Amino acid sequence: MTKSALQIARAAYQPKVPAALKGIVKAVEGEYTQSVADQEDIKELFPNTYGMPIITFEKSNEKKSLPAINVGVILSGGQAPGGHNVIAGLFDGIKAIHPDSRLYGFILGPGGLIEHKYMELTAGIIDAYRNTGGFDMIGSGRTKLETRAQFDKGLEILKTLNIQALVIIGGDDSNTNACVLAEYYKSIDAGVQVIGCPKTIDGDLKNEQVETSFGFDTACKVYSEVIGNIERDCNSAQKYWHFIKLMGRSASHIALECALQTQPNICIISEEVEAANLSLDDIVTNIATIVAQRAEAGNNFGTVLIPEGLIEFVPAMKRLIAELNDYLAKHDAEFKMIRKSEQRTYIISKLTKENSELYASLPEGVARQLTLDRDPHGNVQVSLIETEKLLSEMVAKKLSGWKKEGKYNGKFSALHHFFGYEGRCAAPSNYDADYCYSLGYTASCLVASGRTGYMSSVRNTTAPADKWIAGGIPVTMMMNMEKRHGEMKPVIQKALVKLDGAPFKTFAAQRNEWALTTSYVYPGPIQYFGPTEVCDEPTKTLQLEQQI
Ligand code: FBP
Numbered sequence: 001m002t003k004s005a006l007q008i009a010r011a012a013y014q015p016k017v018p019a020a021l022k023g024i025v026k027a028v029e030g031e032y033t034q035s036v037a038d039q040e041d042i043k044e045l046f047p048n049t050y051g052m053p054i055i056t057f058e059k060s061n062e063k064k065s066l067p068a069i070n071v072g073v074i075l076s077g078g079q080a081p082g083g084h085n086v087i088a089g090l091f092d093g094i095k096a097i098h099p100d101s102r103l104y105g106f107i108l109g110p111g112g113l114i115e116h117k118y119m120e121l122t123a124g125i126i127d128a129y130r131n132t133g134g135f136d137m138i139g140s141g142r143t144k145l146e147t148r149a150q151f152d153k154g155l156e157i158l159k160t161l162n163i164q165a166l167v168i169i170g171g172d173d174s175n176t177n178a179c180v181l182a183e184y185y186k187s188i189d190a191g192v193q194v195i196g197c198p199k200t201i202d203g204d205l206k207n208e209q210v211e212t213s214f215g216f217d218t219a220c221k222v223y224s225e226v227i228g229n230i231e232r233d234c235n236s237a238q239k240y241w242h243f244i245k246l247m248g249r250s251a252s253h254i255a256l257e258c259a260l261q262t263q264p265n266i267c268i269i270s271e272e273v274e275a276a277n278l279s280l281d282d283i284v285t286n287i288a289t290i291v292a293q294r295a296e297a298g299n300n301f302g303t304v305l306i307p308e309g310l311i312e313f314v315p316a317m318k319r320l321i322a323e324l325n326d327y328l329a330k331h332d333a334e335f336k337m338i339r340k341s342e343q344r345t346y347i348i349s350k351l352t353k354e355n356s357e358l359y360a361s362l363p364e365g366v367a368r369q370l371t372l373d374r375d376p377h378g379n380v381q382v383s384l385i386e387t388e389k390l391l392s393e394m395v396a397k398k399l400s401g402w403k404k405e406g407k408y409n410g411k412f413s414a415l416h417h418f419f420g421y422e423g424r425c426a427a428p429s430n431y432d433a434d435y436c437y438s439l440g441y442t443a444s445c446l447v448a449s450g451r452t453g454y455m456s457s458v459r460n461t462t463a464p465a466d467k468w469i470a471g472g473i474p475v476t477m478m479m480n481m482e483k484r485h486g487e488m489k490p491v492i493q494k495a496l497v498k499l500d501g502a503p504f505k506t507f508a509a510q511r512n513e514w515a516l517t518t519s520y521v522y523p524g525p526i527q528y529f530g531p532t533e534v535c536d537e538p539t540k541t542l543q544l545e546q547q548i
Helices: 005-011 039-045 083-097 110-114 123-129 148-160 172-187 216-237 253-262 270-275 280-296 315-337 340-350 353-361 364-370 387-404 430-448 502-516 540-547
Strands: 025-032 053-059 070-075 102-106 118-120 165-170 193-198 241-246 302-307 414-419 454-459 469-474 479-484 487-492
Touching: 025 430, 039 479, 039 487, 053 430, 070 083, 070 110, 083 102, 083 123, 083 165, 083 430, 102 110, 110 148, 148 172, 165 172, 165 430, 172 193, 172 487, 193 430, 216 241, 216 253, 216 302, 216 414, 216 430, 216 540, 241 253, 241 387, 253 302, 253 502, 253 540, 280 302, 280 387, 280 502, 302 387, 315 340, 315 353, 315 364, 340 353, 340 364, 387 414, 430 454, 430 469, 502 540
Parallel strands: 070 102, 070 165, 165 193, 193 454, 241 302, 241 414
Antiparallel strands: 025 053, 053 469, 102 118, 454 469, 479 487
8 A cells, every 4th residue: 555655654653652551551440420410310321321430540559460362343424533543542451461362353333243244453553654644444334333232232242253342432322332232231240341432523432531532623723724825815816705614513612712723704603692592583683784894894704613513502403403313213114105205394383383484484504404314313314414605695694685675785795614524533733642642552551451331532732742641431421302203311411611711701702803804714724733832732622621
């Protein structure tokens, strides 16, 4: 396989790790834990894995000889830069436990476990993927591991391969399912531990112990580089408004981080839209007002960042989507029988008055996108909804109305972009390369200390890597009960943008200035070699969150 010069140089990069992971480690138990909410329900659902203590790994002088161990690994859900380094860290960790330990990768996500598709990950394979982006070493998938039949089928292959622990690298839903699996295997004494790892570019799997999910750092840096380039182009020609949608199914962390890095004229934060109970028209009026103000100063150009999940945070849209989700979950087969041309009328006739009216008012394309198949976790596939076009069309309409009324006299020409897939498989930044390797290595320590139902955690990551703190967090600690597919389920609480948090407050304090002036910042490409302040800088979000 031909490799680029950067790939070759990057293969030799040695990830930085917490000092505690450099030799023999011991597991130190901290406080016993409770779930973030709905404690009684979660405790009842997870009798074997509820309330366990937080674990921290510390240096030890005590030499222990442990037997070889076989471990399985699964990449679950959307790609995120650094996944290969989690596997490399896990591999090196289990080899440090015993050189005869073996690592098996299940192919194309959780489906590989159920379908018994796997490969042994040998040193040669691992070495070829160190510090690379993508999940292509074993592939990923979105099959939801949730039924006993699936768990039992998985156990067959785990037993055949004599696998004693399974590491599931995924987002909030996949880690929730990892915990359900850990609970089940423990309840039947299956002899298989299950450990999770926090992955998602969306950045919404975080809490006090899990500072960030891996991939967020790299993805935001890739998007910010391109947004900066667009801003510079925009300021050079001064003739376009760029509407840029950014990935992040639900939370607006990516949009907010990119705004902090690039200082665009407008950035919408879904969580604020919801809290302020804004309608689609309010959002459009706000954007059009800034366009008109800039036009008055002769600036008929600008950049607007739009979080992918926006549509679900507009309260009226949220109510509509919730009813659609419930309705489609119950009447999926019936809906699929309806001819495409009649689906819109069918849906309008089935919804309550308010939702039916809103649905009827939506442009055809957006209405159709809202009824497309949900992903296996019941989520609307927001990446398919062209919010950037919806908003710019509505802004254009409003401006032409204002023009007729003599309130606006500028030019409005819009271009559209969607950045998502472009950043999910990028070569991990130093931060993600180091963080991921450490997460994988920590997972091996959790396995060695006999834990199950834990998520690998590495904290204090705004400090130099030497001072990072490695440990494990009981997954039940992050759970609460939420409605999914019309039923209450235990799930890891999603971390949305906090409106009283430092990242949002920093943005909010400057956005009016950014709107009217042209204060763009051009972050440039990720740097892999060079001074540490250029190569190892964590995201602005993390820096601001950790300052408090
Ligand atoms: P995960 O939560 O599984 O990490 O996926 C995140 C994400 O990249 C979202 O930002 C996006 O909405 C979604 O995946 C796209 O899904 P798909 O990869 O199936 O197109």
